[in-house]
Amino acid sequence: MSAVWHVDATALAAYAEGRCTPVAGASVEAHLMRCRSCTAGLRGLMPEEPVERAWRAVRAHVEEPRAGAIERLLRLVGVSAESARLLGAVPAFQGAWVLGLFSITVFAGVAAVFAGDLGMSLFLIVAPLAPVAGVAASFGGDADPAHELEVATPYSSLRLLLLRTAGVLATSVPVAMLLGLGLPGPAWLAVAWLTPALTGIAITLALSPYVGTTTTAAVIGAAWSLGVLMADRAGEPETVVEPAMQLVLAALAVIALVHLVLNHPTLDPAGRNS
Amino acid sequence: MNTVALSGVGKSYGRNTALADVTLDLGPGITGLLGPNGAGKTTILRILATALAADQGTVRIMGEDPRSLTGRTTVRRHLGYAPQETGFPRGFTAFSFIDYLAILKEWSDAGTRHEEVRRVLELVDLADVAPKRVGALSGGQRRRLVLAQALLGRPDLLVLDEPTAGLDPAQRGRLRDVLGQAGESATVVISTHQTEDVAALCERVIVLDRGQVLFDGRIVDLVSEAAGRVWMSDTRQPTAQYAWRTGTGRVRNVGDPPPDAELIEPALEDAYLLLVGDAADDERLESAS
Numbered sequence: 001m002s003a004v005w006h007v008d009a010t011a012l013a014a015y016a017e018g019r020c021t022p023v024a025g026a027s028v029e030a031h032l033m034r035c036r037s038c039t040a041g042l043r044g045l046m047p048e049e050p051v052e053r054a055w056r057a058v059r060a061h062v063e064e065p066r067a068g069a070i071e072r073l074l075r076l077v078g079v080s081a082e083s084a085r086l087l088g089a090v091p092a093f094q095g096a097w098v099l100g101l102f103s104i105t106v107f108a109g110v111a112a113v114f115a116g117d118l119g120m121s122l123f124l125i126v127a128p129l130a131p132v133a134g135v136a137a138s139f140g141g142d143a144d145p146a147h148e149l150e151v152a153t154p155y156s157s158l159r160l161l162l163l164r165t166a167g168v169l170a171t172s173v174p175v176a177m178l179l180g181l182g183l184p185g186p187a188w189l190a191v192a193w194l195t196p197a198l199t200g201i202a203i204t205l206a207l208s209p210y211v212g213t214t215t216t217a218a219v220i221g222a223a224w225s226l227g228v229l230m231a232d233r234a235g236e237p238e239t240v241v242e243p244a245m246q247l248v249l250a251a252l253a254v255i256a257l258v259h260l261v262l263n264h265p266t267l268d269p270a271g272r273n274s
Numbered sequence: 275m276n277t278v279a280l281s282g283v284g285k286s287y288g289r290n291t292a293l294a295d296v297t298l299d300l301g302p303g304i305t306g307l308l309g310p311n312g313a314g315k316t317t318i319l320r321i322l323a324t325a326l327a328a329d330q331g332t333v334r335i336m337g338e339d340p341r342s343l344t345g346r347t348t349v350r351r352h353l354g355y356a357p358q359e360t361g362f363p364r365g366f367t368a369f370s371f372i373d374y375l376a377i378l379k380e381w382s383d384a385g386t387r388h389e390e391v392r393r394v395l396e397l398v399d400l401a402d403v404a405p406k407r408v409g410a411l412s413g414g415q416r417r418r419l420v421l422a423q424a425l426l427g428r429p430d431l432l433v434l435d436e437p438t439a440g441l442d443p444a445q446r447g448r449l450r451d452v453l454g455q456a457g458e459s460a461t462v463v464i465s466t467h468q469t470e471d472v473a474a475l476c477e478r479v480i481v482l483d484r485g486q487v488l489f490d491g492r493i494v495d496l497v498s499e500a501a502g503r504v505w506m507s508d509t510r511q512p513t514a515q516y517a518w519r520t521g522t523g524r525v526r527n528v529g530d531p532p533p534d535a536e537l538i539e540p541a542l543e544d545a546y547l548l549l550v551g552d553a554a555d556d557e558r559l560e561s562a563s
Contacts, residue, residue: 145361153378
């Protein structure tokens with residue numbers, strides 16, 4: 001028999017609407033694979049909107065590239081996809097930087113545990129300066145390659161700065177704190193470096209509209225390292241984080257933060273003459 | 275109401291005056307900024323894009339003063355800006371770069387944001403390279419990527435610094451189409467060295483030189499200023515401001531004609547060259563006297 005069989009209109013309509021039994025559906029599908037006329041008929045019966053939506057979803061899935069490793073890691077620990085992307089744009093959250101800072105902090109921490117005063121000095125230099133360097137590498141023209149584009153968007157400069165600073169603290173502080181627990185000497189040494197770290201961050205942010213974060217962080221880093229090394233030569237590196245120094249550093253941090261809050265419009269280049 | 279109103283605007287970088295007493299009103303349509311290097315085009319565009327504050331004068335964009343935080347935030351919600359040069363975050367793909375800017379432009383819903391990202395990538399013919407890293411794209415593709423982010427959300431004010439630089443003729447043609455459509459409802463300001471782009475796209479042209487406005491008006495009016503000053507001849511006129519041998523073998527003289535010259539219709543480029551050349555002559559005469 002040479003007559004060509006085609007799916008009848010009722011069965012085709014039922015298939016298009018998803019009302020076929022599995023067996024009938026499989027039979028229609030097998031026929032559709034080799035019959036252009038029935039495929040064309042089916043196209044006319046398919047409601048356009050869901051097809052369009054499905055096609056968009058498929059394209060979206062195929063075209064949207066996977067986020068980078070750090071972005072995925074941030075999302076794993078509960079950071080929203082948007083915040084992870086805003087963090088992932090700057091060097092402070094890119095693989096080489098994070099790994100580098102992590103290695104230096106671990107090295108300094110291990111040295112402090114096993115290498116006496118010199119190791120302690122190394123730890124007291126590295127632990128507070130690691131988050132300062134992270135902040136310097138996460139905000140402002142020095143760190144943002146696309147800064148010129150970012151400033152012309154409505155996203156608040158202060159909000160972006162706080163988000164990235166929080167991100168830097170969350171990634172760098174816990175490691176140094178854990179290592180600090182193993183330090184010889186009094187227990188408070190484990191957290192004593194936090195005040196100079198916060199002071200360094202506050203000064204870097206407060207001066208960023210005028211000097212740039214990299215320069216400020218470099219000067220702070222040099223000054224702090226010099227202070228620790230001088231204390232080390234005197235035989236007691238811990239003196240840089242003793243209570244009197246903590247008070248001085250905390251006062252500096254408060255001044256810098258008040259300045260930052262009062263002058264936060266100057267974080268935005270268009271706000272510098274107002 | 276005009277979208278942009280600048281009045282007596284000045285800007286200096288140290289001792290260098292980039293803009294001196296510039297007054298402009300801009301409304302919907304495409305306006306071209308022409309001028310030699312250092313004329314102040316980029317400075318004006320950065321002020322319009324709220325990336326730079328003016329030292330003097332008043333700036334109103336959509337009725338808002340960009341010196342106030344609320345004013346510039348309002349402006350930025352309606353702004354698309356493509357600077358002449360920008361860097362790109364390391365490791366970002368074309369898609370994630372545009373997505374990043376879309377997040378900063380307050381597209382909080384991921385579904386609609388991603389759809390918008392795909393729309394603008396398609397507009398500049400970059401949909402195919404969406405998953406590629408920006409570092410692997412060609413110079414022309416990166417340029418179009420910067421333009422794509424400016425088109426996010428169909429802005430009311432589009433500020434584009436040298437948008438056609440580095441694009442091949444086909445890409446420039448496509449971009450003209452995109453900008454032409456945007457200019458039907460939005461205020462589009464472009465700076466360029468390409469007079470043919472201005473002639474092809476803009477209703478209005480502003481010629482800047484050393485921080486001042488030399489001409490502000492319709493293209494046809496600028497071209498008509500060169501009427502009677504452009505000549506074709508077989509020989510070069512030494513006193514012509516500009517003269518060059520064309521592909522036909524004859525010499526195009528802009529300015530004074532040689533004896534055997536034939537007067538021809540001026541093009542926008544001729545008018546621009548004469549305007550900037552005359553201004554430089556005036557300057558020389560003034561400083562000599």
